[in-house]
Amino acid sequence: MTTQQGTRQRRDERFDAGRTDRATFEVRSPGTGDVVGTYPVHTDDDVRDAVRRAREAAAWWADLGFAGRRERLDAFRGILARRIQQLGGIVAEETGKPHSDAVLEVALVLDHLAWAAKHAEKVLGRRRVRSGMLTAHLAGEVEYKPLGVVGVIGPWNFPVFTPLGSIVFALAAGNAVVFKPSEFSPGVGAWLVDAFAQVVPEQPVFQLVTGDGSTGAALCRSGVDKLAFTGSTATAKKVMATCAETLTPIVAECGGKDAMIVDEDADLDAAVDGAVWAGLMNAGQACIGTERVLVHERVHDAFLAKLTAKVSGLRAGADPEAKIGPITMPSQVEVIERHIADALERGGRIAAGGGERDGQVVQPHVLVDVPDDALANTEETFGPTLTVGKVRSMEEAVARANATSYGLGATVYGKRGREVARRLRSGMVSVNAVFAAAQLASVPFGGVGDSGFGRIHGPDGLREFTASQAVVRQRFKSALPLTSFERTAKMEETLGKVVAIVHGRK
Template identity: 70%
Template structure:
């Protein structure tokens, strides 16, 4: 079996450590510009074959890829757990949620992207028009560490189904996950390097941006996205950017409080809070605030973070994030906030969950992405205030609303790419709808029909079926022709 990864000098290696134990769990090369450029060149040659086999054959290969992942799901979950620290059960769930996306993209790519007729209009009855969406060619995917399978596969799967080849640069914290995916794909597509791996740090990502790919799919912080955009601008390479969030959960007075509390705590603290669509802010109607606070406190107080198998919350993957979490909690308390439950205490890279209340809206814990197991709770007079505070953020990725009777109406007023009503994260698992943000949360879309088209260009063809009785586009156009044109315009458009 051939694993499609770029070669690199043995001297340029980096260690990958388990964030809970500090143990070295792997070594990988830092690929530079020559290796990345060579990978892209191989991908460009492979793209001709991969696009040429058509939608039906690609569906067979992607279905087979899905089967490999499903059969080896525990193994892949183990790699995720080892490299980024999340509990094995959460890692298993992450992998499981990818499978529907693989199935949907493979099944629907031909229908969404294939050639279709377009109406030419009454003035162009002699013309026939068609539109189809064609693969861009080579897509560079720069993946994150927090969901090292689900998030990059949201781009990889849809780009592959559309007919593109992939050069995948996973996070330097989870390169083994990327290697596993590329290895598994090579089992079902051994003929050509349709999906290749490059590993390394930010310099490798920059090399990928400059290597002549046809598009970059990036997931990461807003600050890093700006650097990626600047680098891609050098070669006018387009990008789709899925950046950070400061997602809010709104609880109306008619909400199922038990369900809302359970969802808020899981949505905010699962994966140690390291979710771009994680719940970080909670706005609760004053009529139910006190009861809801007590429910949250019970749930947060019962959670324990750790690196052992009994902990439901894992460690913080990126060491530098620990100080950001520490600063946000300290600033929230110094600003007048109170710790309702949990502690936020830190031991190495293990951060205990904490529920904060009465934190001012201008505090860092409310304004900035914390990316840790923290929740801020605020009482609001009504949902008008809740919506106003939700929309005041510079991040507009997602939100959640809990209300028995008004959930959809409230959701419609929230400025964000996605909203879940009486649930959390549900918009991410429905394969047929788009995923992406607004403002500092990024632009472009993965998943669904928009996710397929994101990695294509529209190709329009107009053919003349017979000579036009009104030769308009000719220097031989006469006054009589123009008179007839005027009559037609009056009949078709003049009465509107």
């Protein structure tokens, strides 16, 4: 038994001390099929108990204030940084991604932890607001208060970066968190909760529940004050329906069908490198991964030649030398193969990559001549595939990129990148780089349409887990008591004159 497995086994024992009737589930490595952990399926009662404990812990955590919480969150960040290789090993083991990519995932989240802890007070703390001419006698203040307990349902594809984008921002805002990780990566969730408990041993501010969809549904019904969900659009609809039973608000970060646009004046080497990474890293299992590439006709052939050459040197596998790992969720393999087969049946062809799958290992595919209404261009593939299309202009590129029900992210390469970006229907756009919007901690992360709603990261991500409170006091008695039955005709005449001067001049 490895040290990581032993740690997780002890975690299970603490979950279920004295229990012999607990249902459990196994986690298997996508590459080898070996069992890497066994975890309990927590019931409705278990989840409610966790939320009850979190409710008590939330009051204590909120009372620490911004400075106290920042100190603890900075210490938590330090643990992640010092033990990055260990955490990366668990991520790689459970998801199948290469160890270097797993370590990179942990590294990229550290800036977000630092930003949330540092800026929470500035974004959420009490601030004065301006008065108008008719309200000069009033003084207003606004502050953002924690909701209480936030439930987080996390994904398996980025089991550290993505859920911590909700968890840490909710914690920085003063909430307690109950976290249900994916059943494919519960060991990562257990590690994170254990690490946080080392810097916050006093109260169960950050708790873990594990299980399948029934445990997630229990969290929706548990009385949390808000739920943050990351997953497919179809599952998000089920989560929303369940949360609606208790009028629990949610923030939903769902799938995407992200497009990359390459203009005629783009740096082709940079664009090709970005397309390969954004489309094929993590075996294409990224909600903000590029799945469609739209290239200006004047550089299309040159771009495609460079792209095929680069992809031809990549190989997917379960061995340490492979740059691309296996598909984490077994059922996703059928979806990927169906999309590729549909594209080929409808006139598309494989320009690079291809080959038979080996278990859950799917080789990268670059597909060309694929109709816009083919599955590979309309539905989220979530696999190592790229479709490449030719466009006559940026107007056509924008129209085709926007012709989707999704609207999560997009990428533009070219000197007009910022101009093109503003015309795209998506929550985030990266210009002359890939995944840039996700990396920058100070900007919001989220989508529109079938890609969900609400935001994590940045100031919007902090406010997402709070409720605003406005406090307005009267500084002096108004010469025009508008909210009184003592108002006279003379006062109303004066009011009319003031309104005409202030608002009627234009």
